Amino acid sequence: xxxxxxxxxxxxxxxxxxxxxxxxxxxxxxxxxxxxxxxxxxxxxxxxxxxxxxxxxxxxxxxxxxxxxxxxxxxxxxxxxxxxxxxxxxxxxxxxxxxxxxxxxxxxxxxxxxxxxxxxxxxxxxxxxxxxxxxxxxxxxxxxxxxxxxxxxxxxxxxxxxxxxxxxxxxxxxxxxxxxxxxxxxxxxxxxxxxxxxxxxxxxxxxxxxxxxxxxxxxxxxxxxxxxxxxxxxxxxxxxxxxxxxxxxxxxxxxxxxxxxxxxxxxxxxxxxxxxxxxxxxxxxxxxxxxxxxxxxxxxxxxxxxxxxxxxxxxxxxxxxxxxxxxxxxxxxxxxxxxxxxxxxxxxxxxxxxxxxxxxxxxxxxxxxxxxxxxxxxxxxxxxxxxxxxxxxxxxxxxxxxxxxxxxxxxxxxxxxxxxxxxxxxxxxxxxxxxxxxxxxxxxxxxxxxxxxxx
Amino acid sequence: xxxxxxxxxxxxxxxxxxxxxxxxxxxxxxxxxxxxxxxxxxxxxxxxxxxxxxxxxxxxxxxxxxxxxxxxxxxxxxxxxxxxxxxxxxxxxxxxxxxxxxxxxxxxxxxxxxxxxxxxxxxxxxxxxxxxxxxxxxxxxxxxxxxxxxxxxxxxxxxxxxxxxxxxxxxxxxxxxxxxxxxxxxxxxxxxxxxxxxxxxxxxxxxxxxxxxxxxxxxxxxxxxxxxxxxxxxxxxxxxxxxxxxxxxxxxxxxxxxxxxxxxxxxxxxxxxxxxxxxxxxxxxxxxxxxxxxxxxxxxxxxxxxxxxxxxxxxxxxxxxxxxxxxxxxxxxxxxxxxxxxxxxxxxxxxxxxxxxxxxxxxxxxxxxxxxxxxxxxxxxxxxxxxxxxxxxxxxxxxxxxxxxxxxxxxxxxxxxxxxxxxxxxxxxxxxxxxxxxxxxxxxxxxxxxxxxxx
Numbered sequence: 001x002x003x004x005x006x007x008x009x010x011x012x013x014x015x016x017x018x019x020x021x022x023x024x025x026x027x028x029x030x031x032x033x034x035x036x037x038x039x040x041x042x043x044x045x046x047x048x049x050x051x052x053x054x055x056x057x058x059x060x061x062x063x064x065x066x067x068x069x070x071x072x073x074x075x076x077x078x079x080x081x082x083x084x085x086x087x088x089x090x091x092x093x094x095x096x097x098x099x100x101x102x103x104x105x106x107x108x109x110x111x112x113x114x115x116x117x118x119x120x121x122x123x124x125x126x127x128x129x130x131x132x133x134x135x136x137x138x139x140x141x142x143x144x145x146x147x148x149x150x151x152x153x154x155x156x157x158x159x160x161x162x163x164x165x166x167x168x169x170x171x172x173x174x175x176x177x178x179x180x181x182x183x184x185x186x187x188x189x190x191x192x193x194x195x196x197x198x199x200x201x202x203x204x205x206x207x208x209x210x211x212x213x214x215x216x217x218x219x220x221x222x223x224x225x226x227x228x229x230x231x232x233x234x235x236x237x238x239x240x241x242x243x244x245x246x247x248x249x250x251x252x253x254x255x256x257x258x259x260x261x262x263x264x265x266x267x268x269x270x271x272x273x274x275x276x277x278x279x280x281x282x283x284x285x286x287x288x289x290x291x292x293x294x295x296x297x298x299x300x301x302x303x304x305x306x307x308x309x310x311x312x313x314x315x316x317x318x319x320x321x322x323x324x325x326x327x328x329x330x331x332x333x334x335x336x337x338x339x340x341x342x343x344x345x346x347x348x349x350x351x352x353x354x355x356x357x358x359x360x361x362x363x364x365x366x367x368x369x370x371x372x373x374x375x376x377x378x379x380x381x382x383x384x385x386x387x388x389x390x391x392x393x394x395x396x397x398x399x400x401x402x403x404x405x406x407x408x409x410x411x412x413x414x415x416x417x418x419x420x421x422x423x424x425x426x427x428x429x430x431x432x433x434x435x436x437x438x439x440x441x442x443x444x445x446x447x448x449x450x451x452x453x454x455x
Numbered sequence: 456x457x458x459x460x461x462x463x464x465x466x467x468x469x470x471x472x473x474x475x476x477x478x479x480x481x482x483x484x485x486x487x488x489x490x491x492x493x494x495x496x497x498x499x500x501x502x503x504x505x506x507x508x509x510x511x512x513x514x515x516x517x518x519x520x521x522x523x524x525x526x527x528x529x530x531x532x533x534x535x536x537x538x539x540x541x542x543x544x545x546x547x548x549x550x551x552x553x554x555x556x557x558x559x560x561x562x563x564x565x566x567x568x569x570x571x572x573x574x575x576x577x578x579x580x581x582x583x584x585x586x587x588x589x590x591x592x593x594x595x596x597x598x599x600x601x602x603x604x605x606x607x608x609x610x611x612x613x614x615x616x617x618x619x620x621x622x623x624x625x626x627x628x629x630x631x632x633x634x635x636x637x638x639x640x641x642x643x644x645x646x647x648x649x650x651x652x653x654x655x656x657x658x659x660x661x662x663x664x665x666x667x668x669x670x671x672x673x674x675x676x677x678x679x680x681x682x683x684x685x686x687x688x689x690x691x692x693x694x695x696x697x698x699x700x701x702x703x704x705x706x707x708x709x710x711x712x713x714x715x716x717x718x719x720x721x722x723x724x725x726x727x728x729x730x731x732x733x734x735x736x737x738x739x740x741x742x743x744x745x746x747x748x749x750x751x752x753x754x755x756x757x758x759x760x761x762x763x764x765x766x767x768x769x770x771x772x773x774x775x776x777x778x779x780x781x782x783x784x785x786x787x788x789x790x791x792x793x794x795x796x797x798x799x800x801x802x803x804x805x806x807x808x809x810x811x812x813x814x815x816x817x818x819x820x821x822x823x824x825x826x827x828x829x830x831x832x833x834x835x836x837x838x839x840x841x842x843x844x845x846x847x848x849x850x851x852x853x854x855x856x857x858x859x860x861x862x863x864x865x866x867x868x869x870x871x872x873x874x875x876x877x878x879x880x881x882x883x884x885x886x887x888x889x890x891x892x893x894x895x896x897x898x899x900x901x902x903x904x905x906x907x908x909x910x
Contacts, residue, residue, distance in 0.1 A: 021696050023661075023871050041664025041695060042606055070696075070873035097873035098842070104870050121655075121863045122870070124662035133659070137609040144599050151497055154592040158901045159614070159671045160627075160686050162908040172615075174627045174648065176675045178635035186627070186675055186685065187908035193629065200576075200901055200910065204588070206478075207579035209496025216614045216670065220631045220641055230641070231615050240496060241476050241525075387553070408576045408910055415559050415577070416478050418525035418552035446613045446655055453617040453642035455655065455863055 012087075014079040020047065020089065021072050021097070023125070026108055029063045036062075036094075038071065044127075044134055044268045049073050051091040061096065067107060068100040068125065113442055120446050120455055128276060131269035132435050132443055135262060139431060142261035143214060143235055146254050152237065153208040156215060157197030162189055163405045171195060172220045172230075193218035197236050198422060199356075199409045202385065205238040205420055206412055212237035214427075222450050226439040227377075229428065231448040238422035244367045244384045247421040248344050251371055251380050252293050255342075255430070259289045262434060278436025284374070285434060287341070294339040298348045298365065301326070301334055308333065325352050328377040335372040342373045355395045357383040369423070376433050382423025389413040467542075469534040475502065475544065476527050476552070478580070481563055484518045491517075491546075493526065499582075499589060499723045504528050506546040516551065522562060523555040523580065568897055575901050575910055583731060586724035587890050587898055590717060594886060597716035598669060598690055601709050607692065608663040611670060612652030617644055618860045626650060627675045627685075648673035652691050653877060654811075654864045657840065660693040660875055661867055667692035669882075677905050681894040682832075684883065686903040693877035699822045699839045702876040703799050706826055706835050707748050710797075710885070714744045717889060733891025739829070740889060742796070749794040753803045753820065756781070756789055763788065780807050783832040790827040797828045810850045812838040824878070831888050837878025844868035 012018065022040035029035070029051075036049040053059040065071060075089040105119050106126060116123040123129040147154065160174050171192035175185055182190035197213035204211045213236045221228060235254075239247060262270060262285070274281040296304070305320045315329050326345075335343040347365040350357070357366035371380035386392040392410060396403050403410060431443040441447040446455045467473065477495035484490070484506075491504040508514040520526060530544040560574050561581060571578040578584040602609065615629050626647035630640055637645035652668035659666045668691045676683060692705060717725060717740070729736040751759070760775045770784050781800075790798040802820040805812070812821035826835035841847040847865055851858050858865060886898040896902040901910045 021873075041660075041662060068870040070871040098871050100871045101869040119863075121658040121867065122661075124659055130662060133610065133663070134608060136611075137607075140609050140611075141599055141603050144596055148596050152592075153589060154595050155588065155900055156591075156595075156671070156688060158686060158903060158910070160673070160903050160908070161910075163910070172629045172631060172641070173633075174629060176627060178628075180633035186677070186905060187903070188906045189908055191908055203576040204579055204900065205496075206577075207496060207585060208588070216611070218615070222641070231613060233611060408574075412576065414556040415523040416525040416553050416555045418476075445610055445659065448613060448615050448642070450641060451643045453615070453644055453646055455613070455616075455618070 012077045014077070016077045017074070017092075018077050018089070019072065019074050020049075021070070022047070024065055024067055024069045024071060024100075026067070027063075027065055029059075031063075034059070034063055036065070036071075036073075036091075038073070044131060044266075044272070048085055048088040049075065049091050049094075050088055051094060056091055056094055058094065062094045065096060066100045066102060066104065068104045070097040070100075071095060072097055113439065117441055117447070118454070124445075127272060129442070131266075131272050132431070132437060133445065134269050135266050135273075135435055136431055136443060138262055138266050139258050139434065140214070140427070142258045143254065143427075145261070146257040147210075147212045147237065150210065152210040152212050153204065155197075155201055155204045155208075155211050155213055157194070157200035157213045157236075159194050159216065160187075160191050161194045162187065162191055163199070170219050170221050172218050195219060196234065196424060198238065198424060199406075201236055201238040201422065202409070202420055203412055205240040205422070206415070206417065209240045210237070211239075224450055226441075227429070227432075229440050229444060229447050229449055232440070232444070233427040234424050235427060236422060236424045238420060240420045241418060242421045243419055244346065244369060244382070244421055247382050247384075247423050248293075248295070248346075248369055248371075251382065251423050251425070252342075254425070255379075256289055258430065258434065259285050263289075273436050281434075281436040288373075291341045293371070294335075294341055294343040295346060296334060296339065296343055297346055301330075301345055304334065304338055305330055308337075323349050323351065331370075331372040331377045332374070336374045340374070342371060342379075344369045344371050350395075353383070355399050355401055356385050356392065358386045359391060359395075367421075371423075373433060376429060379429050379433065380423050380425045382421065384419065384421040387413060387417050387419060467532045469532070471532045472529070472547075473532050473544070474527065474529050475504075476525070477502070479520055479522055479524045479526060479555075481522070482518070482520055486518075489514070489518055491520070491526075491528075491549075493528070499586060499721075499727070503540055503543040504530065504546050504549075505543055506549060511546055511549055513549065517549050520551060521555045521557060521559065523559045525552040525555075526550065527552055568894065572896055572902070573909070579900075582727060584897070586721075586727050587886070587892060588900065589724050590721050590728075590890055591886055591898060593717055593720050594713050594889060595669070595882070597713045598709065598882075600716070601712040602665075602667045602692065605665065607665040607667050608659065610652075610656060610659045610663075610666050610668055612649070612655035612668045612691075614649050614671065615642075615646050616649045617642065617646055618654070625674050625676050627673050650674060651689065651879060653693065653879060654861075656691055656693040656877065657864070657875055658867055660695040660877070661870070661872065664695045665692070666694075679905055681896075682884070682887075684895050684899060684902055684904055687895070687899070688882035690880045690882060691877060693875060695875045696873060697876045698874055699801065699824060699837070699876055702837050702839075702878050703748075703750070703801075703824055703826075706837065706878050706880070707797075709880070710834075711744055713885065714740050714889065718744075728891050736889075736891040743828075746796045748826070749790075749796055749798040750801060751789060751794065751798055752801055756785075756800055759789065759793055760785055763792075778804050778806065786825070786827040786832045787829070791829045795829070797826060797834075799824045799826050805850075808838070810854050810856055811840050811847065813841045814846060814850075822876075826878075828888060831884060834884050834888065835878050835880045837876065839874065839876040842868060842872050842874060 022038035026037040032053045034051045037046045039046045072095040074093040075091040174191040217234045302322050346369045348368045350366045357368050367384035369382045373379045477493035481492040487508045489506045492501045494501045527550040529548040530546040629646040672689045757777050801824045803823045805821045808821050812823050822839035824837045828834045
């Protein structure tokens with residue numbers, strides 16, 4: 001019988017005869033005795049295969065088998081309680097299914113993450129990226145599971161949109177033409193790639209109460225940083241009848257659920273990344289899982305930053321004032337130095353936030369929250385939405401946002417709109433946080449950044 | 456206490472005092488006694504609220520409450536074993552949270568699906584579309600669950616791609632310019648929206664054995680049919696070490712898992728759609744769930760169609776010959792009249808199929824399958840992939856496909872590529888099949904079709 005699906009999960013008895021198909025990760029021998037390390041793709045951990053000249057008929061052929069070759073091994077599953085790995089396979093027959101070329105680019109040595117980005121079609125075969133993309137898959141499922149268990153309806157908001165109110169000039173155009181005659185284009189108008197599914201999700205929340213999106217979003221932002229990509233995935237829940245506090249609880253619960261899921265399903269991967277990429281990873285995740293996230297108002301945060309400067313703390317930007325847009329260094333100071341844990345910053349000045357956020361009674365701030373996390377900065381941005389039709393129209397006027405394309409969205413307020421709140425979480429930011437990878441390009445299968453469209 | 460999350464799931468005791476927030480679906484009264492039907496968004500079924508002049512303080516106000524208004528009801532949960540609905544709420548207090556405008560477009564009468572498409576931001580508040588989008592959400596989760604349980608890794612293949620080999624001129628261009636100077640564009644080259652994640656998924660299958668994509672894909676096809684949209688979601692599993700038979704089993708298992716999940720979680724919705732949209736729906740799903748899908752070779756299918764024409768069957772296209780591309784009428788004949796169940800058509804002529812499909816030993820056909828289902832036609836297209844580097848390069852040359860952008864993909868064959876198979880399933884086609892809706896625009900939240908980009 002062929003054994004697949006995570007050998008380490010199997011309760012195979014000592015001395016059972018099994019068959020395994022997999023790819024060679026290493027191969028060494030001393031002329032009489034050889035060791036193959038193989039991975040069958042179904043789990044993160046490798047399997048050691050022992051092959052002996054007297055036990056298999058093609059020892060010389062196997063001794064020459066190159067890395068990444070596909071092979072089939074029949075053998076005796078053998079418990080090895082005193083060795084490093086808990087079991088090994090004693091080969092009785094090995095068949096080469098497809099011999100890899102000599103020039104396989106991932107020969108056994110360390111490669112830089114930069115180099116591996118150039119072979120993104122192969123890098124998932126390395127331990128580091130194998131771990132990262134297994135965690136990505138698990139985290140995605142954990143998110144779906146979290147919302148599904150709470151009866152949320154998953155909605156696929158449109159990718160192509162005619163509404164770039166939120167895009168602020170950073171949207172990609174979608175066209176079938178090579179000029180700007182958009183009225184003769186596929187949709188008879190200018191179309192662009194979505195920057196957020198929130199507005200559409202709000203509509204669906206009015207029918208289903210609790211909804212979420214989980215799909216790709218786009219920014220044509222021409223900046224080469226380790227935290228920005230032109231294409232990334234967002235999770236955007238929206239809950240009718242809920243306020244800012246409710247969705248902060250929802251966000252905290254979601255992040256903890258993802259961490260718990262990874263602890264339960266990807267401990268090998270997390271341990272590997274802790275040993276090889278980010279020594280603090282497991283400790284940090286454990287701490288976040290166990291902590292109650294802090295809450296600090298924007299106004300209090302400004303006071304804390306002013307006090308820090310007064311006490312001699314040097315920011316790159318030391319010009320702190322109420323109304324400023326906080327930079328990552330300020331955000332990190334607040335969650336890393338002051339609160340020492342994930343921190344919701346709430347009640348921002350209305351002029352630095354989006355038109356749809358609910359204005360607080362002070363008429364100066366809005367019911368918005370950003371979740372700041374140690375090592376990353378902003379992870380989540382959320383708000384309670386303005387429910388008053390006239391107030392939101394006035395905000396659009398104030399901010400010079402054309403309302404013609406948004407009328408359907410504003411109209412939602414006319415038909416029984418009692419509170420609604422939601423947040424957006426950049427999936428790749430979360431993945432950087434739970435893998436310890438420091439470049440967003442390394443948590444995306446085939447990343448898209450300025451001047452970079454390989455594959 | 457506020458009660459949410461599917462009242463019908465709650466085991467609430469008779470005469471319990473509860474509180475419910477929801478939207479008004481209907482409101483009638485005789486001056487002393489009134490009935491509100493409300494829905495709180497958390498389940499498909501509505502709740503009837505009885506309000507009496509002597510029991511609440513604001514009877515006149517409530518009697519005038521308009522459809523879609525948001526209200527809060529305190530009342531006594533009362534079992535009604537002899538009535539149509541199993542329970543009702545006897546109001547003790549009702550508060551109007553937000554009164555809807557008089558011009559709410561969904562007044563209580565039947566609306567055409569065409570009209571409702573023009574108010575896609577509101578149509579999920581109707582019973583039919585509420586059912587459809589609940590089923591869409593459930594089906595998406597069922598698909599993730601199906602693959603997750605079998606240890607598949609979920610991979611987000613890129614949406615923006617520089618490789619339009621598969622696009623065949625039907626790709627949308629992604630640009631930040633209004634001309635065709637693509638070498639000065641955001642990515643320094645021409646970029647387009649993906650038509651399939653398969654090629655990238657194949658790369659990941661070489662690391663994880665079993666992977667799947669589930670994301671949006673695009674066609675700039677200028678055809679207005681009930682089955683085509685410019686933006687739709689695809690599920691594309693890819694399994695290394697597997698052949699055509701394996702992935703046909705996988706496809707059948709997936710469809711059955713979705714049906715089972717809907718039976719378990721969305722019986723109210725399926726019953727409603729059976730009563731109001733497609734009388735055959737529940738029977739058909741039950742039959743599909745219980746049947747073993749048929750298999751017919753393309754060559755045998757041509758013989759069956761020739762025999763049908765000979766026996767007097769009239770197709771719009773009666774010109775049947777080996778090598779033709781079958782039309783929907785032929786596909787439907789084969790699964791509806793001949794096999795009377797979902798049917799995998801296999802081993803197509805190589806010249807009508809894609810370059811990456813494995814050529815069979817006859818050198819005339821490829822190891823491809825299309826799943827044809829009664830009432831719909833093609834639902835799934837899959838194949839075993841050509842594993843031989845030289846053969847796939849030759850096929851590209853034969854079909855005049857430029858290999859420069861594809862080199863990374865072809866190279867996968869060089870590094871231990873022993874079999875790989877996969878399929879693509881159009882999510883919306885599946886949804887039409889499991890909801891009975893006959894227009895693809897009615898299973899997409901905000902559909903995109905030629906000359907149509909509302910919202």
